Amino acid sequence: MDDLETYIDDFLTHIRIEKNYSEATTDTYRIALTIFSRFLLEANISITDTKCILRFISHLKEKGNGDVTIAHRLAALKSFFYYLVKKKVVSKKRLPSIEKYKTTKKIISIPTDEEVNLFIDTIEEEYRKLKETVDVSTESNERVKAKFFSVFRDLTFFTLLTATGLRISEALNVRTEDINWNECTIKILGKGSKERLIFFGIDRLTNLFVELFRIREQLGIDSPYLFVSYQHRNVLTPRYIQQVMKDFLDKTSSSNFTPHTLRHYYATSSIEKGANVKAIAILLGHADPATTIKMYYHISKKILKEVFETTNPFSNIVLPVKEMMKKRYELLANL
Numbered sequence: 001m002d003d004l005e006t007y008i009d010d011f012l013t014h015i016r017i018e019k020n021y022s023e024a025t026t027d028t029y030r031i032a033l034t035i036f037s038r039f040l041l042e043a044n045i046s047i048t049d050t051k052c053i054l055r056f057i058s059h060l061k062e063k064g065n066g067d068v069t070i071a072h073r074l075a076a077l078k079s080f081f082y083y084l085v086k087k088k089v090v091s092k093k094r095l096p097s098i099e100k101y102k103t104t105k106k107i108i109s110i111p112t113d114e115e116v117n118l119f120i121d122t123i124e125e126e127y128r129k130l131k132e133t134v135d136v137s138t139e140s141n142e143r144v145k146a147k148f149f150s151v152f153r154d155l156t157f158f159t160l161l162t163a164t165g166l167r168i169s170e171a172l173n174v175r176t177e178d179i180n181w182n183e184c185t186i187k188i189l190g191k192g193s194k195e196r197l198i199f200f201g202i203d204r205l206t207n208l209f210v211e212l213f214r215i216r217e218q219l220g221i222d223s224p225y226l227f228v229s230y231q232h233r234n235v236l237t238p239r240y241i242q243q244v245m246k247d248f249l250d251k252t253s254s255s256n257f258t259p260h261t262l263r264h265y266y267a268t269s270s271i272e273k274g275a276n277v278k279a280i281a282i283l284l285g286h287a288d289p290a291t292t293i294k295m296y297y298h299i300s301k302k303i304l305k306e307v308f309e310t311t312n313p314f315s316n317i318v319l320p321v322k323e324m325m326k327k328r329y330e331l332l333a334n335l
Contacts, residue, residue, distance in 0.1 A: 004040070004047065008033045011083045020193045024169055026123045033078035035060075048094045053077070067103040074101050110268050115255045116162060119245075122252045136218050139228040149219055154244050155234075156208040157227050163205055163261060164198045165266030165284050167191075168238045168259050179209070189281075190285035193210045198283055267296045 015021040060070050078098045134148050170188050178187040184201030223233045233310045281289040
């Protein structure tokens with residue numbers, strides 16, 4: 001097909017403007033389609049070649065791509081093919097079919113309460129040490145002020161992720177105007193540009209937010225975004241956040257988890273404490289509660305252990321009728 005690059009550009013504009021996909025999602029599609037286009041050129045085959053998808057999958061495997069990555073690449077291609085057919089650029093019969101690519105289901109590793117608390121406490125301890133020696137209002141050394149601000153900003157950021165389960169991009173895009181102090185809510189722009197509210201009305205988070213705004217005012221930081229760099233006032237990048245977490249973990253323990261792991265930790269912890277799954281799904285920004293159940297019910301060891309110990313055929317534990325009915329009601333409410 002001639003002008004493939006033009007059609008790709010048109011498709012990316014379509015999903016960004018008309019479909020209202022986020023910039024991050026659009027970039028993911030762009031990468032997948034660029035790789036596919038380059039593959040077709042190097043292999044000297046056409047997009048209408050019936051074997052091109054199978055050969056593309058083999059190509060991705062040779063490059064070391066995992067199953068999940070390959071599945072994402074093919075999903076982007078499937079959307080692009082659908083767009084070409086809808087725009088009558090090419091008939092559906094001429095395009096090769098793209099079957100759903102099966103991936104190996106991996107059990108998500110969740111950090112323990114102790115690991116997460118140690119991580120947060122380590123950042124907080126570094127801030128306390130700085131606070132004992134630094135007075136921001138009189139400090140003239142820019143590097144010292146930058147360090148002081150950065151540590152407290154990072155403490156607030158990671159505490160927010162842990163307490164709310166926000167995605168990294170969602171937290172980084174929080175604007176000061178998105179915060180409703182009266183209701184203790186933050187307006188979040190999630191996937192697909194869908195808005196939702198999350199809450200921060202606990203003393204730990206509220207105090208951090210109040211202090212962060214006070215420090216920002218002292219240092220003359222008036223960026224519309226909450227989490228910005230001291231020097232350039234630019235929004236922090238996910239790569240920076242990942243590196244900060246790695247640095248603190250390297251200092252304190254052998255634990256190895258990522259900022260996104262805190263989202264899994266939040267969801268699992270909430271479910272283990274008896275939270276309604278539908279409510280957690282809304283707070284996480286999942287369009288379908290089934291996604292939340294599928295992702296987190298099977299990884300909660302505490303729930304699985306409790307179910308096994310209380311309900312296996314050889315269990316000597318007999319629940320009172322009232323408690324048994326309550327558990328059945330909770331199960332139905334969470335479906």
